[in-house]
Amino acid sequence: MKGSALSPRRAWKEFRRALVIAVKDIRIYCLKPPVLLMGIIFPFFLFLAFYVGKKGPITEGIPGLVAIATFFAASNIAPVGMPFERLARTFERYLTAPITISWVVFGKTVAGFLFGTVISVIPLLVGIIWYGSAVSSLLVLIVATLLGALCFSCMGTLFATIPTDAPGNVMTVLNFIRLPVLFMSGVFVPLATMPGWARGLASVSPLTYMNDLLRSSLGLSRHYAVWLSLLILCLFTIAFYGVALWLFMISRKRM
Numbered sequence: 001m002k003g004s005a006l007s008p009r010r011a012w013k014e015f016r017r018a019l020v021i022a023v024k025d026i027r028i029y030c031l032k033p034p035v036l037l038m039g040i041i042f043p044f045f046l047f048l049a050f051y052v053g054k055k056g057p058i059t060e061g062i063p064g065l066v067a068i069a070t071f072f073a074a075s076n077i078a079p080v081g082m083p084f085e086r087l088a089r090t091f092e093r094y095l096t097a098p099i100t101i102s103w104v105v106f107g108k109t110v111a112g113f114l115f116g117t118v119i120s121v122i123p124l125l126v127g128i129i130w131y132g133s134a135v136s137s138l139l140v141l142i143v144a145t146l147l148g149a150l151c152f153s154c155m156g157t158l159f160a161t162i163p164t165d166a167p168g169n170v171m172t173v174l175n176f177i178r179l180p181v182l183f184m185s186g187v188f189v190p191l192a193t194m195p196g197w198a199r200g201l202a203s204v205s206p207l208t209y210m211n212d213l214l215r216s217s218l219g220l221s222r223h224y225a226v227w228l229s230l231l232i233l234c235l236f237t238i239a240f241y242g243v244a245l246w247l248f249m250i251s252r253k254r255m
Contacts, residue, residue, distance in 0.1 A: 014100060015106075022108070022110035023111075028081070029081040030077065032080050035080050046068060059131050062218065063215045064187040065123040066145070066214055067148065067214055068187060069123050070116045070117075070120040070210065071152050071178070073116040074117075074152035075159075077108075079162075081111070083160075109241065111153075113146075116153055120148075127218075140217040141218070143230065144213035144230075145214075147234065150237055154240035154241040160244070161247035181206070184202055185202050185208040185211060190223075191212070192221070192223060
C-alpha cells in the first residue's frame with residue numbers, strides 16, 4: 001500500500017483529480033462579485049488613480065499594472081471559494097474522496113494560478129499593442145508572470161485556511177494584508193527614489209520582485225538582479241504553500 005501511494009500511476013491519478021478541482025473552482029468562483037471586484041475592477045481603477053495625469057510615459061506603469069492585476073486575481077479564488085464550500089458543507093467531501101488533502105490544496109492553488117495568469121495577459125497586451133511597450137526578454141516575462149501568479153495564488157490559499165464560512169470575513173483579513181503589501185512595494189514609487197527605510201519595507205513584499213522582473217523584461221530599469229528576484233519569489237511561494245498545507249493538515253485532524 002505504501003509503495004502504491006508513492007507510485008507514478010497513483011500520483012498521476014491524484015494530479016488529474018486536483019486539476020478537476022481547479023477547473024471546477026474557476027468555473028464556479030471566477031464570476032463571483034468579490035473576485036470580479038477585487039481581481040479585475042479594483043486593480044484597473046487603482047492604476048488609473050495613480051497614473052492618470054502622472055508625468056512620464058504610460059509604459060513606465062505597465063509592469064505595475066500587470067503585477068497588481070496578477071496579485072489580486074491569483075490570490076482571490078481560494079479565499080472566495082473555501083468559505084462557500086464550508087457554508088455548503090461540500091469541503092468535507094474532499095476528506096472522503098479518493099484524493100489526499102495535499103492534492104486538494106494543490107488543486108485550489110492551481111485554480112488561482114491559472115486565473116491570475118489569464119488576467120495578467122490582459123493589461124500586458126494593452127501595454128504592448130496599445131501603448132507600444134517593447135518586450136526585451138520574453139523568457140523573463142513568461143517566468144515572472146507564471147511565478148508571480150503561483151506565488152500570489154499560494155498566498156490566497158494560505159488565507160483560505162481561516163476557519164469561517166463567510167467569504168467577507170476572509171476577504172477582510174486578506175485585504176488587511178494585501179493593501180499594505182501593495183503600497184509598500186515598488187509598484188507606484190520607483191525603488192531608486194525611496195529612502196532607505198522604505199526600500200527595506202519594499203524588500204519584504206513579494207510584489208516588489210515581480211514588478212522588478214516585469215520592468216526588466218520590458219526593457220525598463222530594475223533594482224534587483226534577475227536571479228535574486230526569481231530566488232526570493234520562489235522562497236515566498238514555498239513559504240506560503242508550505243504553511244497553507246500545514247494549516248490544512250491541522251484543520252483536517254480537528255474534523
